[in-house]
Amino acid sequence: MQDEPLIFTSRGNLPIASLQYATRWEETPTYTKFVETYSLNGEVVRESAHVLGKKPLLSESIAQPM
């Protein structure tokens, strides 16, 4: 029996070959996001996202003139 690569999904372990794989990127000044989805007959059964933070939280101090 030949092993078939499986991937964990909302419907349990499914053969990767039976799924439709898609990716997309979101690029903004504050973050970059990579999203990958696996779909089965139009239903998203696995979706992962990876975010890279780019813009920090900035707190600017003020020395008030007397």
Added chain:
Amino acid sequence: MANSQGISGAAKQAALSAIVDGKTLKAALFLASASRGPSDATYSTTGELAASGNYTAGGASVTNGNTAGLTSTTAYWTPSASITWSNLTSSGSFDAVMIYSTTDSNRNIGVFTFGAQSVTAGNFSLTMPTNDSSTGLVRFA
């Protein structure tokens, strides 16, 4: 050379250090419909992802191996590792993470937004920017 006005870098570093150095930190995810933000003094469960699908209430632990740094007059700090959730199925679309200090009665350090996202039986990771005075996650300039 003329005198100049401003808050010292040392003071900013000391302030940031008091907030993050050696603290136990966590990161909680919030639904896009929530209203979390910098006005929150402490962690709140309101609007947080439900404790289901491998999401634990309160969020994930934050690796805090960095201490507050200082370059010129800018203090900065960044978690020392990515924050990740594995085999996650989110209870809804989420777009924010709150990093808070359990050492300091769940003090809110900051809320970061990243665009609404759902995760289904997958992984979600937040990769930190470079820890320096230009890109550190938290900066006092």
